[in-house]
Structures are given as C-alpha cells and as structure tokens.
Amino acid sequence: MAYKPTKFDDSVNAPSDHPLKEFASLLFYLSLIIAVFYIIIGFTIDLTVSHITPEQERKLLGLSGNKPNIIKKLSDPRTEKLQALLDSIPKESLPKGYGFSIHIMNEKEPNAFAVLGGKIFITTGLLDEIKTENGLVFIIGHELGHFANRDHLRSLGRGLVIAFTTMLLFGDESSITGFVSGLTFGIESQYSKTQEQMADYWGIKILEAKYGHVGGANEFFELNHKRTKSK
C-alpha cells in the first residue's frame, strides 16, 4: 500500500452557501412568523381590551404585584396642587370606574403617561414648560382619554406579548430576543396618531367640562410645535 497525500476538498466539509442569502431567507421566515403573531395578538388584544373593566384592571395589577408601576415617584409639593386640579374636574365627565391619581416624575424630557391602575405621571420637564392651569387640565384630560380608550392596556399588551413570545422561543439571552424586544418595545411605547388624536379630543372635552370653554388647549400644542421646530 502506498501513501497518498491528503488533499482537502473545500466543498465537502465547508459548504460555500452564501451567508447573506441564508440570513435573508431565514429573516424573511422569522418576520413572517412574527407578523402573523403580531396580527393575531393585536386582534385578540383589541378584542379583549374593550372587555376589561377598570375593576378587573386593578385586580390584574394586584396579581402582578404592581410590577408595571415601577416608575419612581418624586415627592414634589406640586403633586397636591395637581391632584386638587384633577379632583376639581366634574366627576361625570371622567372615564368611569377609575380612582385617578396624579404623580410627578423626575425627568427633563417633557412628557406625560397613563399607567395601569388609573395613575397619571407628569414629568418635571413638562411642568416647567406649561405655565397655565388650563394647559395642565388639557394634559390631564389627554391622559384621561388614553384611559377611556384603554390605550394604556393596548400598548402594554402587544409589546409585552411579542417580547415574551420571542423570549420563549429563543431564550432570554439570545441576541435575537434583544433585537426583537428592542424593536417591538420601541414601536409600542408610542401610541398611534389616531390614538393621540382621540386623546386630544378628550383633553378638549375635559377642558370644556371644567371651565365651560376650551381656552388654553393650544399651550401644549404650541410647546410641541416649538420643540419639533428646534429639533
């Protein structure tokens, strides 16, 4: 028997599949699966959310150990004034079933949120910018609108479910999970244009219920306009 030098054949153990082509096709199938999930989940959530009563919402919050409310409250003397302002809005114009409370959050970025369980958060940045009482009532009314339309539940639902599903499929340490949850949370932390418009409509409604006119509603819009222009 004679020795025959080993010649390695590149094509046997090292297939020359193009990685980019493979990546694109796999990503396509994954996006397809996620899209189907997203549509089904979105549909289910929209259907469910309108049936969840504020009472059930409070119970869910209790069951979850108040986990969604991890935002740190700031003890600020302005909180009481804001709460008094909220309480002074005629009860019959508020969304039914909630006991609303208002809190201040230490954050420069002007913003306000509606959080599970009837909590409204306003950032110090926004309080510094809004000068009039009417402007504040409009913002409170806008957030009340998100409660009335259940937007806070909707937004919580979809992003959470998608992130949770990818976490189950890929494990919480996978780079895919980070990628997908970063993406879906990014989308879901913002409300849609229609949702915002509906909430604005509520802001105006609340203003009218409290003062009998809608003066001061423009302060918030002017602030927004100024900010987008300066960006």
Added chain:
Amino acid sequence: MADIIFLVVAAIITFFTGTVIEKKHYRSIRRREKDMLNIPFLSTGKYDDIIPHCSSINIQKVDNEYASDLNSAELVKGSVVLGVDYFSTLLFALRNFFGGKVSVFERLTDRARREAILRMREDSKSADAILNMRLHTSEVGRNQVEVIAYGTAIYLNK
C-alpha cells in the same frame, strides 16, 4: 432605537470583516497544505508499507533497542482557537430556531481543524512521518472553538 441601529451596523461591519478574514485564512491554509504535501501524516500507527524508504520497522522494542532505522520519535501538536464574528452568531441564532445545517460554523470548524493539523505539521517539518494523529475539539468561550491536533512524529536513520 439607538441600540437597534448599533446592532444592525455591527452586523453589517462584521459580515464584511468576517468574509475577508475567512477568505484570507482559506488562502493561507491551501497554500501551506500544498507546501507540506510530502510529509505523510496518518491516523494509524502501522506505517510499514506506507512510508517511502522504510521497509519494515517495528515500533516495539527489540532486545531493549529500538529498531535500527528509526532514529527518534516525539509528540508533536498544533492547536488553534477561532472566534465567531457577530454576524455569524446572529445567523446561527436564526438557524438554531429553524434547524438545518449551520454552514457558517461548518466553515469555521473546517478552518480550525485544518489549521490545527497544519500547525502540528509545522511543529515537525523535518519529520519523516506523523503517526497516530488525533483531533480534539472543545469550546473555549461562548463563541470560540478550539481544535488540537497531535501525533507522533518519527525520524528515520538516513
């Protein structure tokens, strides 16, 4: 959103760097394999008829003396650790979900095996043959593969 952009940019950059590095490595592997084509290396210890100019040596001792035409023998080894680029880990994560052959890692382990064998042979360039060659693979970190090749290099009396 900023971290998503970072991930995408990192994936694009590492795709290009990974491709260049792989191609360069393969070029080097092929060239060196060609250069060393004349040193036999075998996974068997029986080399009687296989090695040229070496008719019948017995590796066992004969009267407390090694067979005359075997001058010396030594352990030679070559090991390599190769890392995976970020793009490939993304592709792997996707592939892991759907299943199927992971081509990027197949190429990586192929490179690692051949590089380890080459280093082993470079460790004993003057040897007449390397016998009983073995390969072992282990995972070093999360995305690194180590391959070690070792064998017995024999030197014959000329």
